[in-house]
Amino acid sequence: MKIRVSLALLLIAAAAALAKVNILGYWWENPLPYQQTPAGLASLSARQCGACHQEIYREWQASAHAHALNDLQFQAEMQKSPEVGWLCLNCHTPLENQIERIALSVRNQSTHQPVLTANPHFDSALHDEAVTCAVCHVRGGVIFGPYENSKAPHPVRQDRRLLTADVCTMCHQATAAYTDTLVCTFDTGKEWRNGPYAARGQSCSSCHMPGIDRIVATGGPVRHSRRHFFFGSKIPKETRQNASEMADYALFRPGLTVKIASARRSGGQTLVILKLKNALAGHMLPTGDPERFIRVDVALGGATRSLRIGQKWEWWPKAKKLADNRLKPLEERTETVEFPSGQPGTLRISVYNGRLTEQNARYHHLVGRYPLETKVIELAPYHVN
Numbered sequence: 001m002k003i004r005v006s007l008a009l010l011l012i013a014a015a016a017a018l019a020k021v022n023i024l025g026y027w028w029e030n031p032l033p034y035q036q037t038p039a040g041l042a043s044l045s046a047r048q049c050g051a052c053h054q055e056i057y058r059e060w061q062a063s064a065h066a067h068a069l070n071d072l073q074f075q076a077e078m079q080k081s082p083e084v085g086w087l088c089l090n091c092h093t094p095l096e097n098q099i100e101r102i103a104l105s106v107r108n109q110s111t112h113q114p115v116l117t118a119n120p121h122f123d124s125a126l127h128d129e130a131v132t133c134a135v136c137h138v139r140g141g142v143i144f145g146p147y148e149n150s151k152a153p154h155p156v157r158q159d160r161r162l163l164t165a166d167v168c169t170m171c172h173q174a175t176a177a178y179t180d181t182l183v184c185t186f187d188t189g190k191e192w193r194n195g196p197y198a199a200r201g202q203s204c205s206s207c208h209m210p211g212i213d214r215i216v217a218t219g220g221p222v223r224h225s226r227r228h229f230f231f232g233s234k235i236p237k238e239t240r241q242n243a244s245e246m247a248d249y250a251l252f253r254p255g256l257t258v259k260i261a262s263a264r265r266s267g268g269q270t271l272v273i274l275k276l277k278n279a280l281a282g283h284m285l286p287t288g289d290p291e292r293f294i295r296v297d298v299a300l301g302g303a304t305r306s307l308r309i310g311q312k313w314e315w316w317p318k319a320k321k322l323a324d325n326r327l328k329p330l331e332e333r334t335e336t337v338e339f340p341s342g343q344p345g346t347l348r349i350s351v352y353n354g355r356l357t358e359q360n361a362r363y364h365h366l367v368g369r370y371p372l373e374t375k376v377i378e379l380a381p382y383h384v385n
């Protein structure tokens, strides 16, 4: 009898494991597998890692990864369509430990009808930490790192995969159309692989985690380490920013460069010719979220002309890309801007990174509560004589 019972339990366990959702075969339909706490540590939490890895912890806290759950736009979108929230959480709070109710299957092959099961391993503090340290570093009770000789109070193993794009593209490369209006369109991994940087061996972390020599853990030696801010668009998550955050921003330059090729008055108007180049981004500029855009404001004598670089999508009734004028890695483009006045004046050029349109922000009740853009470049004033 006893054997039969445990065999039955085993079968149920196996069935539960097999029944995990895999509708179209994407990993993010499942959370990353449950991770146990490595020996020598009290918990998996970033705060605990931060007791010894103080600077790295402070940097990660300022990153978008740490805000991938409490982000106001994320929260607003989750409230609008809670039935697909399970899918979102698998990337924004990816470890099984971080997910309260797990989808083991769906009804009618529909992402909108998950069958959710309470997770006995749920750790709500870890949930709040979103893309936390353990997501990238912990597997099978061991902490993966870039070194081969560290003396740590926890098990460590050198893992070369950490130094490749793989650790990033598991989330930053995701394209799928689940329904007419539910699509995933993160193509950053492919854009990078098809561009010049992958061939040169410059992975995501070469740019997004700038190097610095420092002590990586209290009491340890000075080593070649990497910043954990994961800077990108630098659009802040909160409307109020502190001075130290602003100072940190200087560590990462924007992808775009803007040069004034010429600005001259002729025939009662002024013609400004600009060279826009994706000089520093290892992928399309901008990349990732399809609503992101860059706005170049060109102002002369009280008039402003704006150039927009980005994708344009229609989301209803069927998600469809309408236009895309993003810059490929190292691509340079010439733009001509006309002003009706032929008077001498001062040309002022500023560049903004935008997160989403004003219209969409209004739809999600985010206006005034959530930064929609940030200025990334301001050229010195240029006199048109």
Ligand code: HEC
Residues within 6 Å of the ligand: 041, 043, 044, 045, 046, 048, 049, 050, 051, 052, 053, 133, 134, 137, 138, 143, 144, 145, 146, 147, 148, 149, 150, 151, 152, 153, 154, 156, 157, 158, 216, 217, 218, 219, 220, 221, 223
């Ligand atoms: C009690 C202090 C302490 C805690 C807590 C701690 N670490 Fe460490 N960790 C260290 C020390 C010390 C080293 C070795 C540093 C060296 O040799 O430069 C280290 C090394 C590492 C390395 C590099 C390993 C390698 O060989 O490449 C990583 C990655 C790491 N820790 C991540 C974490 C993460 C993630 C957490 C939390 C889940 C954590 N640590 C918690 C002290 C700690």
Ligand code: HEC
Residues within 6 Å of the ligand: 064, 065, 067, 068, 069, 071, 074, 091, 092, 094, 131, 135, 136, 167, 168, 169, 170, 171, 172, 204, 205, 208, 209, 230, 231, 232, 233, 234, 235
């Ligand atoms: C488990 C999924 C996951 C992994 C792994 C991951 N990311 Fe992210 N990343 C995210 C999410 C989700 C966000 C957006 C959070 C938000 O804005 O609310 C993000 C945001 C970013 C941003 C900021 C974008 C911006 O401008 O706001 C950068 C840059 C970035 N990630 C780089 C990386 C790099 C480099 C790696 C690999 C070392 C990596 N990510 C690994 C999920 C992931």
Ligand code: HEC
Residues within 6 Å of the ligand: 046, 049, 050, 053, 056, 057, 060, 061, 065, 131, 132, 133, 134, 135, 136, 137, 145, 146, 162, 163, 167, 205, 209, 216, 224, 225, 226, 227, 228
């Ligand atoms: C999105 C993935 C990701 C997250 C989240 C992340 N790291 Fe890392 N971490 C990396 C990568 C990639 C490297 C190796 C970079 C290299 O050397 O090229 C690294 C390196 C390290 C190292 C080795 C020293 C160094 O600076 O290179 C330590 C220690 C470390 N991380 C600790 C942490 C801690 C603590 C947290 C959370 C507060 C954390 N990491 C969060 C991806 C991540």
Ligand code: HEC
Residues within 6 Å of the ligand: 165, 168, 169, 172, 188, 189, 192, 197, 202, 203, 204, 205, 206, 207, 208, 231, 232, 233, 234, 253, 254, 255, 256, 280, 281, 282, 283, 284, 285, 286, 287, 288, 292, 353, 376
């Ligand atoms: C050659 C350097 C370089 C490489 C390699 C690189 N990036 Fe970037 N990335 C940048 C720069 C610069 C920006 C800032 C763009 C801007 O001005 O907003 C950026 C922006 C981003 C953003 C924010 C969205 C945006 O367009 O602002 C994400 C997300 C991102 N990168 C992820 C990745 C991932 C994932 C990889 C690897 C597959 C990667 N990057 C490789 C330089 C790089």
Ligand code: HEC
Residues within 6 Å of the ligand: 028, 071, 073, 074, 077, 078, 084, 085, 087, 088, 089, 090, 091, 092, 170, 171, 172, 173, 174, 184, 186, 188, 287, 288, 289, 290, 292, 355, 356
């Ligand atoms: C395959 C992994 C993945 C899934 C699934 C996913 N996201 Fe994300 N999400 C990301 C990454 C990576 C980013 C980083 C930003 C980028 O590439 O532009 C992000 C960024 C975001 C942002 C911030 C956008 C910004 O401009 O700052 C919001 C909001 C968001 N996601 C909402 C959702 C919602 C809602 C769902 C579910 C319907 C979802 N995500 C599902 C990976 C994912």
